[in-house]
Amino acid sequence: MQPFTSLTSALIPVPYNDIDTDQIIPARYLKVTDKNGLAEGLFARWRYRADGSLNEDFPLNQPRYHNRQILLAGDNFGCGSSREHAPWALMAWNIRAVISTSFADIFRNNALKNGLLPVQVDKQTHSKLLALTEEELSSPQSFAEASAMPWSVTIDLANQTLILPDSTKAFFPIESFHKTCLLKGIDSLGYILEFSGQIESYEWSDRAYPFGVKKL
Amino acid sequence: MSKPKTLFEKIWDSHIVAQEPDSPAILYIDLHLIHEVTSPQAFEGLRQRGLKVRRPDRSIATMDHSIPTQSLSLEGLDELGAKQLQKLRQNCAEFGIKLYDLNDPQRGIVHVIGPELGYTQPGMTIVCGDSHTATHGAFGALAFGVGTSEVELVLASQCLIQYRPKTCQVVFDGKLPKRVTAKDMILALIAQVGVGGGTGYVFEYCGDAVRELNMEERMTLCNMSIEAGARAGMVAPDDTTFAYLADKPFAPKGHEWDRMLEYWRSLPSDEGAHYDKKIVVDVSQLEPMVTYGTNPGMGIPISQPIPDPALERDPDRRTAMEKALNYMGFQPNRPLLGQAVDVVFIGSCTNSRMTDLRQAASLIKGRKIANGVRLIVVPGSESVRRQAEAEGLDKVFKEAGGEWRFSGCSMCIAMNGDQLKPGQVAVSTSNRNFEGRQGDGGRTILASPLTAAASAITGQVTDPRSI
Ligand code: SF4
Numbered sequence: 001m002q003p004f005t006s007l008t009s010a011l012i013p014v015p016y017n018d019i020d021t022d023q024i025i026p027a028r029y030l031k032v033t034d035k036n037g038l039a040e041g042l043f044a045r046w047r048y049r050a051d052g053s054l055n056e057d058f059p060l061n062q063p064r065y066h067n068r069q070i071l072l073a074g075d076n077f078g079c080g081s082s083r084e085h086a087p088w089a090l091m092a093w094n095i096r097a098v099i100s101t102s103f104a105d106i107f108r109n110n111a112l113k114n115g116l117l118p119v120q121v122d123k124q125t126h127s128k129l130l131a132l133t134e135e136e137l138s139s140p141q142s143f144a145e146a147s148a149m150p151w152s153v154t155i156d157l158a159n160q161t162l163i164l165p166d167s168t169k170a171f172f173p174i175e176s177f178h179k180t181c182l183l184k185g186i187d188s189l190g191y192i193l194e195f196s197g198q199i200e201s202y203e204w205s206d207r208a209y210p211f212g213v214k215k216l
Numbered sequence: 217m218s219k220p221k222t223l224f225e226k227i228w229d230s231h232i233v234a235q236e237p238d239s240p241a242i243l244y245i246d247l248h249l250i251h252e253v254t255s256p257q258a259f260e261g262l263r264q265r266g267l268k269v270r271r272p273d274r275s276i277a278t279m280d281h282s283i284p285t286q287s288l289s290l291e292g293l294d295e296l297g298a299k300q301l302q303k304l305r306q307n308c309a310e311f312g313i314k315l316y317d318l319n320d321p322q323r324g325i326v327h328v329i330g331p332e333l334g335y336t337q338p339g340m341t342i343v344c345g346d347s348h349t350a351t352h353g354a355f356g357a358l359a360f361g362v363g364t365s366e367v368e369l370v371l372a373s374q375c376l377i378q379y380r381p382k383t384c385q386v387v388f389d390g391k392l393p394k395r396v397t398a399k400d401m402i403l404a405l406i407a408q409v410g411v412g413g414g415t416g417y418v419f420e421y422c423g424d425a426v427r428e429l430n431m432e433e434r435m436t437l438c439n440m441s442i443e444a445g446a447r448a449g450m451v452a453p454d455d456t457t458f459a460y461l462a463d464k465p466f467a468p469k470g471h472e473w474d475r476m477l478e479y480w481r482s483l484p485s486d487e488g489a490h491y492d493k494k495i496v497v498d499v500s501q502l503e504p505m506v507t508y509g510t511n512p513g514m515g516i517p518i519s520q521p522i523p524d525p526a527l528e529r530d531p532d533r534r535t536a537m538e539k540a541l542n543y544m545g546f547q548p549n550r551p552l553l554g555q556a557v558d559v560v561f562i563g564s565c566t567n568s569r570m571t572d573l574r575q576a577a578s579l580i581k582g583r584k585i586a587n588g589v590r591l592i593v594v595p596g597s598e599s600v601r602r603q604a605e606a607e608g609l610d611k612v613f614k615e616a617g618g619e620w621r622f623s624g625c626s627m628c629i630a631m632n633g634d635q636l637k638p639g640q641v642a643v644s645t646s647n648r649n650f651e652g653r654q655g656d657g658g659r660t661i662l663a664s665p666l667t668a669a670a671s672a673i674t675g676q677v678t679d680p681r682s683i
Contacts, residue, residue, distance in 0.1 A: 017536045018411050018511050022650040027631045031282065031296035033256035033303045045652050050638060075532060076412035079445060079511075080650060082347040083254065084363035102412055105381075105447050106347060110363035175379060177239045188365065189265070192373045195234050195242050199270075199375055202233040202244055209230070209246045209340055 003185030013133040020080030039092035078107025220486035250277035254345030258368035285621035324597020327351040327565035334464025338453035354434035356453035382492040388425035390500030398433035399664035403505035407515035414446030443512040452484035509540030524548035559642040560672035564628035567645035568596030576669040586675025591618030
């Protein structure tokens with residue numbers, strides 16, 4: 001897993017609530033047996049029109065938002081199906097963090113396992129970020145070109161803070177275990193295999209179901 | 217006396233293999249269910265690291281998501297879908313895992329066959345790369361969905377790295393009115409708490425109304441826990457559970473049964489056990505529920521009008537409702553009753569068992585479905601299909617003008633070509649009404665098998681109590 005320490009990028013706003021994993025990557029893209037080609041399916045129902053043409057209204061299709069690595073979503077991001085293809089597709093688009101006020105459990109877990117950081121912020125910070133994306137749209141392009149990154153935010157994982165362009169900071173929660181794994185790029189399989197001895201003795205103990213090792 | 221524990225705590229505590237300070241638990245998994253869509257990358261991961269499956273005897277695989285249901289052959293399946301099934305065959309053969317292959321008489325949807333074959337038992341930890349794994353919680357098991365990386369973890373180690381979730385007691389009080397079902401109970405709960413209302417929690421369903429349910433209905437209830445955002449849903453095991461399990465092929469037998477029974481009886485939550493949260497739902501006035509929008513929380517009692525976003529105070533919720541109504545093409549303040557329907561889908565791991573098919577058939581028997589409506593009935597497993605055929609239910613559906621299929625996920629996820637056309641409205645017994653879930657541009661109204669059957673007969677959204 002690629003380590004995650006800090007990240008500075010402007011935002012890609014997709015600020016709807018309850019974005020489910022069927023929208024992040026529709027089922028027809030799940031037929032792959034590897035992880036290739038998933039960028040193409042990211043938000044496919046919103047990115048393409050019924051006739052297959054690109055929907056230019058959708059942020060991902062606008063040149064302005066290309067090469068950005070932080071997605072700003074509405075509440076309860078990633079609900080629905082457990083498909084890990086959802087974080088894979090986001091990462092295939094080179095997105096490394098999603099900001100929301102809340103995340104669905106399975107999505108959050110899947111994201112952390114792949115080095116995609118779910119950044120959970122309070123409502124107030126979320127509104128400020130939204131306002132930032134709107135302000136960007138109403139400002140002349142020349143302003144953005146003149147100053148280096150007026151719309152960028154920075155995620156500092158070690159300090160669990162999100163730094164806004166006006167230098168205000170917002171704290172975000174993450175379990176210390178996940179944080180360490182992300183900072184060091186440790187993957188969970190490597191971690192769990194260190195417990196092989198304990199797993200073995202658990203299997204032979206009478207705590208194990210049903211009462212010790214038994215072939216099902 | 218030791219501290220009183222909930223059902224969840226008893227199972228959780230007895231499955232902790234190790235726990236480092238400040239770290240999540242290493243949780244042992246008793247049963248791992250596998251299907252074609254979320255497993256190929258996990259097996260590939262094992263291969264790349266030269267690992268074996270730790271307990272192939274505790275892993276069961278089936279084909280359900282992308283298989284055709286019109287025939288039992290892979291012909292007509294697109295190339296990628298066929299490749300995925302081939303991969304599953306190859307992976308199961310290579311790693312020594314029992315596969316319920318396409319033509320196996322006991323194959324079916326993963327959450328239907330686990331219980332039906334007796335693999336699913338009280339007190340177990342059960343996972344599957346599928347969010348509706350919560351279904352198995354109906355037996356008093358701790359069952360939840362995981363992603364593909366976690367599928368790989370379980371294959372390699374038979375364990376998961378898990379933080380302990382919080383517990384929420386959901387009490388369904390009162391007696392369920394006639395023709396109101398477990399599906400209506402869970403849709404009502406989700407409408408009440410919202411699609412994120414259960415995030416971080418494991419639900420334990422309690423109360424008289426739950427005790428009255430048979431095992432298949434309890435599975436319907438637990439199945440959609442995830443639609444409320446909950447990690448899992450569970451029902452304490454009781455005599456209903458044990459009677460269901462008694463003659464199942466992989467349930468314990470003889471002396472082993474007695475020993476397990478004693479253990480299972482110790483599982484229900486102790487008097488005075490602590491839950492982090494409690495929700496009470498009175499079912500005595502419950503009506504059949506239908507959804508009007510694009511997430512399972514947008515549900516209303518069938519006699520009520522579609523809510524008006526203008527009256528919603530929360531601006532985010534208002535936008536979500538407007539967006540949903542716009543997609544569905546529905547008007548606020550109008551009833552959903554009488555809305556014309558193009559397709560009725562009876563199936564999915566939520567509602568494709570004998571109880572569901574019998575209920576639907578009881579309304580359809582001797583009637584014809586409305587002109588222009590397409591009724592598709594997809595049993596949850598091959599065993600359900602054979603049983604239904606033995607009872608003549610297939611004839612009931614076919615004579616009414618419906619289609620009777622082989623088992624699979626079918627139009628629940630629309631991966632196998634069974635899908636809505638853009639703009640079509642479906643009444644569906646499945647669990648997700650997300651935009652395009654049942655086919656691009658398709659519009660889904662979630663409902664019980666009774667409401668679905670009633671709607672098929674009239675060609676419009678219909679209250680099953682009026683038939
Ligand atoms: S029936 Fe639908 S919800 Fe159930 S496992 Fe299949 S695709 Fe998933």
